[in-house]
Every structure is written in C-alpha cells, then in structure tokens.
Amino acid sequence: MATRNVVLTPHQEQVIHDLVQSGRYQNASEVMREGLRLLEQRVAEDNAKIEALRQATSIGIMDLEHGRFTQVNEGDLEHYLEGLSLEATLPAREKH
Template sequence: MPTRNVVLTDHQAELVDSLVRSGRYQNASEVLREGLRLVERNAAEDAARLGALQKAAQTGWDDLDAGRFVDVEEHQLGQFIAGLGRQAKKRARVAQ
C-alpha cells in the first residue's frame, strides 16, 4: 500500500486524533481513508446531479424546438405557476 505524507492544519490534526481516541477508528489512516471515501461518494453524487440537470435542460430545449411550450404574459405568470402547482399536487395524489 503506498505511503503518503500529508500536511494537516492544527484543527484537522486534532479532529483526526479525537476520532482515533473515541475508538471509532483505530488510527489516522482509517480516518483519512473514510474521508476519501466520502469525497469520492460526493463527487459521484455531484456528477449524477449534473447529469440529471443536463438531461432536463436538453428536454427543455427539445420541447422549445418542437413548439411544446406555453407563452405566458408576465402579468399572468403567478396564476400560471399556481395552476402548475395544482396539477402537480393532483398527479402526486394519483401516484400514491
């Protein structure tokens, strides 16, 4: 297993020491490996969220290109959004 030297702030070093003293981890390496697993998981979740946003954006652009949209006047926007909320609520009830 490769060895790495890392520089920690005083706060980070105390946190590592505290976690080891608590018995939750046997040594500093376990603490750091757990931290890296969390970084890896967060990166995967961020990538999945970005992918979902990109897909939703593309769906929106495709709908615009195909003419599937409603042009709403600014003064009607609040009423239109309220109507969408009511539709979503009805769909949520049906899905349950």
C-alpha cells in the same frame, strides 16, 4: 498500501485525533480513508446531478424547438406557478 505525507491544519489534525480517541476509528489512516470514500461518493453524486441537468436541458431545448411549451405573460406568471405547485403536490390519482 501506498504511504503519503499530508500536511494538515491544526483543526484537521484535532478532528482526526478526536475521531480516533472516540474509538470510532482505530487510527488516522482509517479516518483519512473514510474521508476519501465520502469525497468520492459526493463527486459521484455531483456528476450524476450534472448529467441529469444536461439531459433536462436537452429535453427542454428540444421541446422549445418543437413548440412544446406554454407561453405565460408576466402578469399571469404567479398564478401559473401556483397552479404548477398545487399540481405537483397532489397525489398521482388526483392528477387525472
């Protein structure tokens, strides 16, 4: 494995020390590897969310272009959103 020198704040150094002292990790390298693993996981999750938003945006734009939308005036917006909220909380069998 490659060796790297990393500058840590006193707080970060203390966190690593405490985790090793707790016995959860054998050494600072294990703590750092776990931190990087979690960061990789978070980045992958963020990328998946961004991709889902891009797809939803594309679908929304296509729906608008093809006239698949409901126009609601400002006065009816609260009532419309309440209906959507209620519909979203109903079990699937009650929606039909």
